[in-house]
Amino acid sequence: MRYFIQFSYFGKAYHGWQNQPNALTVQEVLEKALSTLLRQKVEVVGAGRTDTGVHAKEMFAHFDFNEIEDLEELVYRLNAFLPEDIAVQQICRMSQEVHARFDAHERTYEYWVFQKKNPFYADSAHFVKYPLDLKAMNQAASLLLEHSDFECFSKSNTDVKTYICDVRHAKWEEKEDRLVFTITADRFLRNMVRAVVGTLLDVGVGKMAPEEIHTIIASKNRSEAGVSVPAKGLYLTKVLYPNEIFDEQK
Template sequence: MRYFIQFSYFGKAYHGWQNQPNAITVQEVLEKALSTLLRQTIEVVGAGRTDTGVHAREMFAHFNTEKIEDEAELVYRLNAFLPEDIAVQQLYPMVPEAHARFDAFERTYEYWVVPEKSPFYADLAHFVKYPLDIEQMNKAAAYLLEHSDFECFSKSNTDVKTYRCDVRHALWEEKEDKLVFTITADRFLRNMVRAIVGTLLDVGMGKMTPEEIKAIIASKNRSEAGVSVPAKGLYLTKVLYPKEIFDEQK
């Protein structure tokens, strides 16, 4: 039987989501916990992969096993077994063909920036000491919605077949004591959000105009865009699926 598992994690201690040789990852820890409690080898497939140090407030994965009689009890036992920086929220019985990665049609990330050094945000946000023009940054961000090829913001030597992404929302907002950039798309390239944020911060600091974003995108050249900001300020916050795949398999 197939299950979706909803969970969250604080990424500081992990080399991203996906299993790697000689490096601890969230996938490895979650698979070990499920395999131990279900007493069989469990492999999980995530909704996507996050890079080293990136956090997830909402993440999904799927796995196959025999019918779980008490899902709430397994969630409780998983949370007792897992380290404090990974938490499971819920298990969903799924139709057999449901796929955590391929069925996800929209993903949302946030990036947090703080204007002054703070011990409380040391592992949670990126400190930028220079004044930022939010209006100009949002003008530049709006151009992202007019384009679909984002090779200029992609990590080099990646194995993707296409650099096309449908960016549906991109906005900077002041929220309490931090500045938050929210971006939503059907998919993201490796390092894409961090490269976009670095470029938009250059706009905010007056190093380039909002209109220069269009030329950077057209160049398809990563070296034309800004530097990637640190992973610690990046959060996967939402993954959306069609409602019909959540029909329970009785």
């Protein structure tokens, strides 16, 4: 039987989501907790990858197991077993054909920037001391929607088959005492959001004009884009699935 698990995590202590040798990951910790509580090896498949230090306010994964009678009890026991920086919101039964990664058709990230010293953002946002032109940054962000090939923002030497992404929303907003960049697409390349933010911040401090985004994207060259901003300010905030897959929920 297939189960979907919804959870969140603060990524400071982890080398990203996906299992890797000699490094602690969220997937490893979650699999170990499930395997311990269910007394059988459990492997989970995530909705996507997050890099080292990146956070997730909403993440999904699936795993296969025999009939679990009380899912609410399992959620309770998992949260008691897991470290404080990982929390499970719910577990539900799904059709065997539903896939946490391949059925997700939209993902949303936020990037947080703060401009006045604030100890509460030291591990959760990126500090920029220079004045930023928010209007210019949003002008540049809107131009992202006119393109589909984002190789210039991808980490070098990745094993992806295509650099095509359908970016559907990209905007900066002032929210309380921070600036928040929100971007939504069907998929993202490794390091893409952090490279996009770094480029938009270059626009914000006047290093480049907003329309230079076109030239950077056309170059398909990572060195033409801005530097990648720190991972600590990046949050996966939404993973969207077709409504019909939840109609098949068991």
